[in-house]
Amino acid sequence: MEEQExxxxxxxxxxxxxxxxxxxxxxxxxTGGSAYLNGYNVAKCTNxxxxxxxxxxxxxxxxxxxxxxxxxWLQAGLYHMDRSIRKKRTDEVLELVGLRDRAADRVDTYxxxxxxxxxxxxxxxxxxxILFLDEPTxxxxxxxxxxxxxxxxxxREEVKMTILLTTHYMDEADTLCKRIAIIDRGExxxxxxxxxxxxxxxxxxxxxxxxxxxxxxxxxxxxxxxxGQDFVREISKNDGxxxxxxxxxxxxxxxxxxxxEGFPLRLKKVTMKMPTLDDVFLFHTGEQLREGTISRExxxxxxxxxxxxxxxx
Numbered sequence: 001m002e003e004q005e006x007x008x009x010x011x012x013x014x015x016x017x018x019x020x021x022x023x024x025x026x027x028x029x030x031t032g033g034s035a036y037l038n039g040y041n042v043a044k045c046t047n048x049x050x051x052x053x054x055x056x057x058x059x060x061x062x063x064x065x066x067x068x069x070x071x072x073w074l075q076a077g078l079y080h081m082d083r084s085i086r087k088k089r090t091d092e093v094l095e096l097v098g099l100r101d102r103a104a105d106r107v108d109t110y111x112x113x114x115x116x117x118x119x120x121x122x123x124x125x126x127x128x129x130i131l132f133l134d135e136p137t138x139x140x141x142x143x144x145x146x147x148x149x150x151x152x153x154x155x156r157e158e159v160k161m162t163i164l165l166t167t168h169y170m171d172e173a174d175t176l177c178k179r180i181a182i183i184d185r186g187e188x189x190x191x192x193x194x195x196x197x198x199x200x201x202x203x204x205x206x207x208x209x210x211x212x213x214x215x216x217x218x219x220x221x222x223x224x225x226x227x228g229q230d231f232v233r234e235i236s237k238n239d240g241x242x243x244x245x246x247x248x249x250x251x252x253x254x255x256x257x258x259x260x261e262g263f264p265l266r267l268k269k270v271t272m273k274m275p276t277l278d279d280v281f282l283f284h285t286g287e288q289l290r291e292g293t294i295s296r297e298x299x300x301x302x303x304x305x306x307x308x309x310x311x312x313x
Contacts, residue, residue, distance in 0.1 A: 001130075006156055006163045008177035010277075012285055016186040017166050021132055024164075025055050038129055051079075054123035054131040058138055060115055061122065064108040068099055068118050071107065075122040093121040096158070097151050113144035117151060124155070130162045131155065137172060145169070149176060170277040180277075182284045189284040194277055201275040201283060202233050206244040206256055214265035222263045231255050236286060243282060245275075 001007045011017050022028035024035055026046040034041060040048045062071045072090045081089065094100045097117040107115060116136060123131060133152070137145040153176065155161045167173050173180050174194045181191040190197060210219045226232055226244065231252050233245040246252035253272050260267070 001162060001164060002178075003162055004156060004160050005178040006152065006165055006176050008173040008180035009164060009166045009183065010173060010180055010281060011183040015184045015285075017183065018134065019186075020183075021055075021134055021164070021166070025053060025132060026050055051126070052129045054126070054128035056120050056123040056131070056133050056136060058135045060119050062107055062115060062119050065106065067104055067106055068094070068110070068121075069103040071118060071122060072103075072125055075125050079126040081126065089125050089127070093124045096124070096154060097121045111144075112140055113147055116140065116144075116148060120148075120151065124159075127159075128161070130164065133163060133165045135166055135168060137167070137169065145172065152176060170281065174277050182281060184285045190280070197280045198275040198277065201245050201279055203246045203248045204252060204272055204274055205279050206246060206252065206270065206272045208242050208244070208256075208270040209240055209268040211266045211268045218263055218265050222260055222265060225259055225262070226256070229255065229259060234283065236282065238282060238286070243279070245279075245283065 009017050009020070019028065023030050024037060024042055026042055026049050029043055034043070036042065037049050038052045040052065042049050063074070066074070069090060072093065073086060076086045076089065090103075091100070094103050097120060099114065099117060099121065102110065102114065107118065110118065120133070120136065136152070137148050140148065149172065152163065152165070156163060165173070165176060177194065179191065179193050180197070182189045192200075210222075223235060223242070227235055231246050231248045233247055234243075235245075236243045244256070248255075256270075
């Protein structure tokens with residue numbers, strides 16, 4: 001990762017994203033290899049690493065029964081910050097995430113977007129050099145997601161912060177990230193800017209599906225004929241749809257129909273579009289990203305955890 005960039009980490013469930021973040025944030029020891037954050041070995045210099053990073057997890061880590069200000073003071077105390085600078089820091093982060101006017105209110109009166117903004121503020125209170133955002137807009141509505149995007153961009157522009165972002169929303173990665181990496185089964189499949197990754201797919205994507213009336217074996221022969229064409233780079237299948245990556249743009253669709261004219265079958269649907277990050281992801285992993293659960297579930301899990309902790313005390 002480069003300094004002061006927003007770096008996206010994409011991958012299907014089970015690809016290793018959360019495991020990697022847990023290693024980089026010293027919550028899990030690596031089973032092999034090494035990793036460094038700001039020059040510190042994450043396995044050997046855990047205290048130095050923790051002082052240089054902020055971490056905002058998928059699940060909310062704030063206490064609903066405290067005020068926004070109390071949550072920030074609690075987080076500042078966990079970092080052993082002097083009381084003399086706590087007020088200045090809390091004022092700064094509250095202003096940054098737009099919660100100054102609601103700082104004295106209990107968090108259980110906040111909306112889902114306000115909760116997430118406070119959660120991000122807690123990860124910023126100690127001014128980390130690198131901020132880890134693990135699916136920061138999971139389940140939020142589109143307006144709130146755009147609101148969170150605004151604050152993430154402000155972090156990079158105004159605080160000059162380096163941010164590692166994981167997300168299941170392709171538009172989020174395309175909008176926010178300077179570069180993205182796609183991992184699957186613990187391996188790096190691709191790393192580049194969103195624009196260059198889309199350009200690498202070629203001229204376009206033809207998405208099609210055959211009807212069920214075709215004779216046995218005919219669709220397979222048609223696919224084999226398509227794969228032998230110069231304008232075809234790759235054909236994959238996902239949820240009943242075939243994805244044909246082309247080397248051309250305007251000329252590809254007429255050639256596609258010309259090849260299929262020689263076979264006794266019909267198309268149920270056919271569309272063509274320019275490559276998107278979804279297509280890039282599908283090409284490298286053979287899967288589609290699945291959107292997360294709604295934010296109320298994350299809030300309920302967080303509230304339940306806090307209640308259990310209070311019961312233990």
